[in-house]
Amino acid sequence: MERNIARLRARLDGLGVTLRPHLKTSKSVDAARRVMNTPAGPATVSTLLEAEQFVAAGVRDIIYAVGIAPSKLPQVLALRAQGADIAVVLDTVEQAEAVALASRQAGSRIPALIEIDCDGHRSGVRPDDKQRLLDIGRALASGAELRGVLTHAGGSYSARGAEALRKCAEDERRSVVDAAAILREAGLACPVLSVGSTPTAHSATDLTGVTEVRAGVFVFFDLVMAGVGVCQVDDIALSVLATVIGHQREKGWILVDAGWMALSQDRGTRKQDVDQGYGVVCDITGQPCADLVVADANQEHGIITVRPGSGGVLPDLAIGDRVRILPNHACATGAQHRSYHVVRGTSDQVEAEWPRFGGWQ
Known part of the structure; x- marks a missing residue:
């Protein structure tokens, strides 16, 4: 940021x-x-x-x-x-x-x-x-x-x-x-x-x-801005921390506890050259996992898969492992949350919690 x-x-x-x-x-x-x-x-x-x-x-x-x-x-x-x-x-x-x-x-x-x-x-x-x-x-x-x-x-x-x-x-x-x-x-x-x-x-x-x-x-930047070409994925300063809660191995799915209530329903990259689903999946340090996206989202469940046609490999994530998900639209994803937990670089130490407000009028 x-x-x-x-x-x-x-x-x-x-x-x-x-x-x-x-x-x-x-x-x-x-x-x-x-x-x-x-x-x-x-x-x-x-x-x-x-x-x-x-x-x-x-x-x-x-x-x-x-x-x-x-x-x-x-x-x-x-x-x-x-x-x-x-x-x-x-x-x-x-x-x-x-x-x-x-x-x-x-x-x-x-x-x-x-x-x-x-x-x-x-x-x-x-x-x-x-x-x-x-x-x-x-x-x-x-x-x-x-x-x-x-x-x-x-x-x-x-x-x-x-x-x-x-x-x-x-x-x-x-x-x-x-x-x-x-x-x-x-x-x-x-x-x-x-x-x-x-x-x-x-x-x-x-x-x-x-x-x-x-x-x-x-x-914060986001995946839409990366798709436009005014930033790199590494510039995206906002992510949602999610936890692995299940697998559907025969379907090639990893389930996390972050659905559209956490990520928003914004699919702004759908019309771009690369469709990023509901967000790009990163490891706990924020490093993107190759061709791994949230392909679908229910209210509280996110479904992680390898990007179709990419040839990528689904990582071996265990129940309880954590991932970071980069947003399509930072404004919409931020709106789902009450505060930001501020970390520096790849550290997982929270330096501060910044309240944010929602609502419309």
């Missing part, structure tokens, strides 16, 4: 931009303090529950990076009243009008960023949709604060190869630069140009015009 953080920090320092880490991956105050620039932030969250937890821990500079619903504005105002600078994200005039109205009624200008659609992956305003950008910007100006523009290159998760990833990163950068130019030419302030995804953060070669980069899963 420390190596992963240092790697991205050095990269972004060299490109002259600020890291605004997305804390949805760890959902842990202890982990957050190791990745943020200061104890007060900056930070990104995906739920207002996260915002509340981190504000209580002293974080003050936060972007709530999911499209704002008007019903959530009282929570935003309550957090701002506690001294936290929380900005919201939106991509419609209706949302902008709601934010402006709530700001006028509260006597507090809520900052908002206009979400830009850089690749058709999900939500946002196309960067060349001048009229919509200006309508949203002017609606915000009637009571709220236009903080800037923000985008997320979600399409980068499907990219393969360094050149394709660099193109995603440049498309991401160009989208916010172009959108900001439209707003500025109309006399609307646009101080923040925020981009970010773990693949593009590690692939960008030019971030001219960008003020900050958001990324989250880089803290």
Whole structure:
């Protein structure tokens, strides 16, 4: 984890931009303090529950990076009243009008960023949709604060190869630069140009015009990111410790006490070149066992097999032996657990236990 953080920090320092880490991956105050620039932030969250937890821990500079619903504005105002600078994200005039109205009624200008659609992956305003950008910007100006523009290159998760990833990163950068130019030419302030995804953060070669980069899963990495090509399996800093509880030798199965309740049901590698099942199996030190995966998972049982067609050999694991399972998606696997047991390198000595929180709102 420390190596992963240092790697991205050095990269972004060299490109002259600020890291605004997305804390949805760890959902842990202890982990957050190791990745943020200061104890007060900056930070990104995906739920207002996260915002509340981190504000209580002293974080003050936060972007709530999911499209704002008007019903959530009282929570935003309550957090701002506690001294936290929380900005919201939106991509419609209706949302902008709601934010402006709530700001006028509260006597507090809520900052908002206009979400830009850089690749058709999900939500946002196309960067060349001048009229919509200006309508949203002017609606915000009637009571709220236009903080800037923000985008997320979600399409980068499907990219393969360094050149394709660099193109995603440049498309991401160009989208916010172009959108900001439209707003500025109309006399609307646009101080923040925020981009970010773990693949593009590690692939960008030019971030001219960008003020900050958001990324989250880089803290732990996972098998999906390894499949994309932005990390190696050895970089994955999160694993689930499981115990062998049985065998079905005629089927080539080893049973462990970690099913989808421990690993999650995320099968994000299924569409990649190498399907990693529900996770890659490692020995107790974290060294991957050749072609050994959790091929299937029930609620509390994981079924370990040799990857089909690999020619691998099932190891001789006895009842009670322990293995580590690397996750497809670190965010989803982490969400199954109440805390992280922190170890260093191949040691099995737990140095600390970091609480994490779950839930959604």
